[in-house]
Amino acid sequence: MKKTNQSSHGNPFVNFFSSIKLAVFLLIALAATSVIGTVIPQGESFQFYLERYGPGMYKLIRTLHLYDTYHSWWYVTLLSLFALNLTVCIGRRLPFTLNLVRRDSLGLGPDKLRRMRINHQWKLGKPLAEVKGELLPLLKEVLGGAREREQEGGVLLLKESGKWSYWGIYLLHASIVIIMLGALVGSFWGKKGNIVLMEGDSTDHFISRGGVGKPGSRVPLGFEVKCERFVVQFYDNGAPKEFRSDLVIYEDGKKVKEKDIRVNDPLEYKGFTFYQSSYQGIPEVLLKFVISDGQEINVSIPAYEQRLLKGVGVAYGIMQFMPQIHGVPAAKIWFGQFRGTPPQAFWLVKGHDREIKIGDKIVKVSMVDAKQKYMTGLQVKKDPGVWIVWVGCLGLILGFIVVFWIPHRRTWIWIGEEEGKGVVILAGQANKGKLAFEETVKELNLRIDTALRERSWV
Amino acid sequence: MGITNSTLLGFSTFIYLGAAFLYLLHWVFRLKKVGVLATGVTVLGLLVQTAGILLRWVESYKMGYGHAPLSNLYESLVFFAWCTVLVYLVLEWRIKTRVVGAFATPFAAMSMAYASFSPRVRDSIEPLIPALQSNWLIAHVITCFIGYAAFAVACGLGIMYLVRGDSKGDGIISSLPERRVIDSLMHQTIIFGMIWLSTGIITGAVWANQAWGTYWSWDPKETWSLITWIVYGVTLHARFVQGWRGKKIAVLSIIGFLSVFFTYFGVNFLLSGLHSYGSQ
Numbered sequence: 001m002k003k004t005n006q007s008s009h010g011n012p013f014v015n016f017f018s019s020i021k022l023a024v025f026l027l028i029a030l031a032a033t034s035v036i037g038t039v040i041p042q043g044e045s046f047q048f049y050l051e052r053y054g055p056g057m058y059k060l061i062r063t064l065h066l067y068d069t070y071h072s073w074w075y076v077t078l079l080s081l082f083a084l085n086l087t088v089c090i091g092r093r094l095p096f097t098l099n100l101v102r103r104d105s106l107g108l109g110p111d112k113l114r115r116m117r118i119n120h121q122w123k124l125g126k127p128l129a130e131v132k133g134e135l136l137p138l139l140k141e142v143l144g145g146a147r148e149r150e151q152e153g154g155v156l157l158l159k160e161s162g163k164w165s166y167w168g169i170y171l172l173h174a175s176i177v178i179i180m181l182g183a184l185v186g187s188f189w190g191k192k193g194n195i196v197l198m199e200g201d202s203t204d205h206f207i208s209r210g211g212v213g214k215p216g217s218r219v220p221l222g223f224e225v226k227c228e229r230f231v232v233q234f235y236d237n238g239a240p241k242e243f244r245s246d247l248v249i250y251e252d253g254k255k256v257k258e259k260d261i262r263v264n265d266p267l268e269y270k271g272f273t274f275y276q277s278s279y280q281g282i283p284e285v286l287l288k289f290v291i292s293d294g295q296e297i298n299v300s301i302p303a304y305e306q307r308l309l310k311g312v313g314v315a316y317g318i319m320q321f322m323p324q325i326h327g328v329p330a331a332k333i334w335f336g337q338f339r340g341t342p343p344q345a346f347w348l349v350k351g352h353d354r355e356i357k358i359g360d361k362i363v364k365v366s367m368v369d370a371k372q373k374y375m376t377g378l379q380v381k382k383d384p385g386v387w388i389v390w391v392g393c394l395g396l397i398l399g400f401i402v403v404f405w406i407p408h409r410r411t412w413i414w415i416g417e418e419e420g421k422g423v424v425i426l427a428g429q430a431n432k433g434k435l436a437f438e439e440t441v442k443e444l445n446l447r448i449d450t451a452l453r454e455r456s457w458v
Numbered sequence: 459m460g461i462t463n464s465t466l467l468g469f470s471t472f473i474y475l476g477a478a479f480l481y482l483l484h485w486v487f488r489l490k491k492v493g494v495l496a497t498g499v500t501v502l503g504l505l506v507q508t509a510g511i512l513l514r515w516v517e518s519y520k521m522g523y524g525h526a527p528l529s530n531l532y533e534s535l536v537f538f539a540w541c542t543v544l545v546y547l548v549l550e551w552r553i554k555t556r557v558v559g560a561f562a563t564p565f566a567a568m569s570m571a572y573a574s575f576s577p578r579v580r581d582s583i584e585p586l587i588p589a590l591q592s593n594w595l596i597a598h599v600i601t602c603f604i605g606y607a608a609f610a611v612a613c614g615l616g617i618m619y620l621v622r623g624d625s626k627g628d629g630i631i632s633s634l635p636e637r638r639v640i641d642s643l644m645h646q647t648i649i650f651g652m653i654w655l656s657t658g659i660i661t662g663a664v665w666a667n668q669a670w671g672t673y674w675s676w677d678p679k680e681t682w683s684l685i686t687w688i689v690y691g692v693t694l695h696a697r698f699v700q701g702w703r704g705k706k707i708a709v710l711s712i713i714g715f716l717s718v719f720f721t722y723f724g725v726n727f728l729l730s731g732l733h734s735y736g737s738q
């Protein structure tokens with residue numbers, strides 16, 4: 001496409017926002033300021049910045065929101081100006097492109113064709129009338145799929161392709177605006193948050209992390225998610241191989257969907273997407289208590305939880321857990337204060353029972369077994385803008401392809417008569433891929449030349 | 459021990475170094491035959507390297523990890539060199555000139571040399587952690603690196619443009635293509651790179667969306683790839699702002715590649731984020 005000489009418009013606002021100079025300025029400003037957020041860590045506590053950068057820089061960081069650069073008022077302003085610039089600039093080119101597309105490519109005479117960079121002319125040895133009957137169909141066939149019009153006493157043939165490619169520029173630039181719109185929709189109507197689920201548990205809400213709803217608030221899902229099982233696998237070298245949560249969705253008590261999700265393979269239901277994001281192993285210990293009055297109690301207790309030992313009435317729990325001590329699991333167990341007995345804690349190793357005194361009773365404690373239970377960490381997201389973003393991305397790529405690889409090509413042949421003899425002019429124009437086009441025209445030239453010679457017209 | 463991927467990739471490093479040297483000789487002494495030899499050596503290097511990459515792929519399956527060799531710093535450097543040589547050879551074939559080789563093949567040779575000899579780069583085949591097990595990631599790496607390779611060639615052209623300056627006469631400088639030609643090649647190469655970089659950023663976004671649920675999280679690597687994208691966007695538009703031709707575009711093309719370089723290395727070594735290639 002040629003550089004446009006956009007005639008100055010009356011409206012100074014439009015003039016300002018349609019300039020490519022402004023675009024270049026804004027782009028440079030965006031690139032330069034984007035660096036800030038990659039150098040200063042983002043989203044830390046104010047305390048962090050104060051300690052790391054000192055009071056002077058800290059003030060600057062707070063005033064300019066450099067702790068969240070890309071959502072700061074000034075960065076968003078730059079982005080908005082950029083979007084405005086793009087929209088106005090592109091809108092303003094529209095009449096120019098419309099003219100370009102509407103211009104009459106069959107309205108040219110032989111003089112114009114002769115002035116084109118690619119042109120060739122044959123002077124025939126005979127008057128046009130003698131050969132026209134055979135010549136015209138012949139040229140039409142060589143050119144293939146041409147339009148024609150009577151022009152300056154002769155006939156002009158035109159073969160044209162890729163005229164629509166002028167719209168590629170619009171597709172490309174509009175796509176950038178569309179992507180930004182999609183991001184905007186996401187930030188206004190999107191929801192995101194976390195869910196932490198123990199194996200076997202379910203939930204009907206998540207904890208918001210931003211978007212709609214204050215961070216930390218509970219957002220209802222409208223259905224229930226259950227984690228049936230969590231599985232983690234490792235390679236021989238200890239690197240993680242797979243994190244997997246087997247999820248089931250229940251709606252009104254009925255199972256409606258199930259899927260085993262992995263890190264790159266989320267589950268989607270009713271606009272919400274559930275991603276595997278983290279996990280935590282929670283040991284669960286099976287304890288046996290034999291109380292001096294003859295009672296025997298078996299319980300399964302997750303680490304770090306508190307229970308009440310029935311039959312005695314004392315609180316107890318597991319403070320610490322080691323999966324392997326000399327090949328067997330061990331847990332540090334605590335018992336609360338009970339009547340005259342002060343609180344006590346001790347390590348219990350599997351296979352080594354302990355006897356303790358609580359009040360007036362003796363309790364024998366043993367570890368029957370220990371197993372790992374898992375808690376899965378899920379991310380939840382609902383982003384109604386994401387499809388807009390993908391459409392924009394697709395448009396961007398297609399736009400690029402059209403802008404760079406689809407040429408507008410025109411090939412003309414004019415036949416007419418000058419000084420009583422027939423004349424054939426071949427001419428062509430392409431707005432890109434000029435070398436390849438020249439080759440095509442050369443081939444055409446050769447075929448016409450051969451045909452004319454065979455008939456001894458030149 | 460039979461031939462392993464490291465043997466072949468090690469060979470290709472030396473072949474590329476040789477090719478870069480031959481292209482330089484060809485340019486400085488204007489020896490046509492040396493030029494033809496340089497092309498031959500480069501093609502040989504590409505074949506050996508391709509075999510090396512394929513072998514590495516096969517080896518990863520034998521180790522039970524089975525993944526395309528595009529997953530760590532070493533493999534990405536090798537792939538960058540491969541793409542650069544490929545992009546350059548296509549350019550050479552299309553413009554039928556060999557001088558550009560003296561400015562383009564050194565990028566591939568340096569990348570391979572760095573991958574092979576730097577103690578910071580581990581060349582072992584490693585299993586993929588869950589976040590990296592995605593076809594989108596493969597698409598992401600391939601597209602980004604084709605873009606980077608094109609930008610390396612465009613940077614070479616930019617340097618060539620600046621080296622050429624205004625000089626006339628018949629020194630080695632004037633055996634370089636005309637400035638107008640370099641300018642147009644540079645523009646086309648940047649455009650080509652821009653399409654791939656855009657696709658690279660987009661496939662990266664799709665991958666991130668699938669892995670963590672956000673297509674864009676302003677992590678330093680993402681932000682730097684956006685900065686790079688913007689630099690080249692400016693370069694494309696600078697043509698429409700008066701006066702920005704030739705020399706300024708050449709400078710922008712070099713700045714653009716510095717930005718690519720920082721996106722690729724600087725972010726890993728100096729900044730922190732999700733993309734932790736090489737930060738081991």
Ligand code: HEM
Nearest residue numbers: 001002003004018019020023085086089169403688691694
């Ligand atoms: C970073 C974002 C942008 C990208 C990736 C982009 C991409 C492009 C590309 C690839 C071209 C074709 C260049 C060529 O033919 O050599 C182009 C041309 C153009 N762009 Fe942009 N552009 C962007 C932003 C803008 C903005 C903000 C404006 C508005 C001021 C703008 C206005 C134009 C105009 C007027 C043309 C000329 C079309 C022509 O005559 O060929 N662009 N853009």
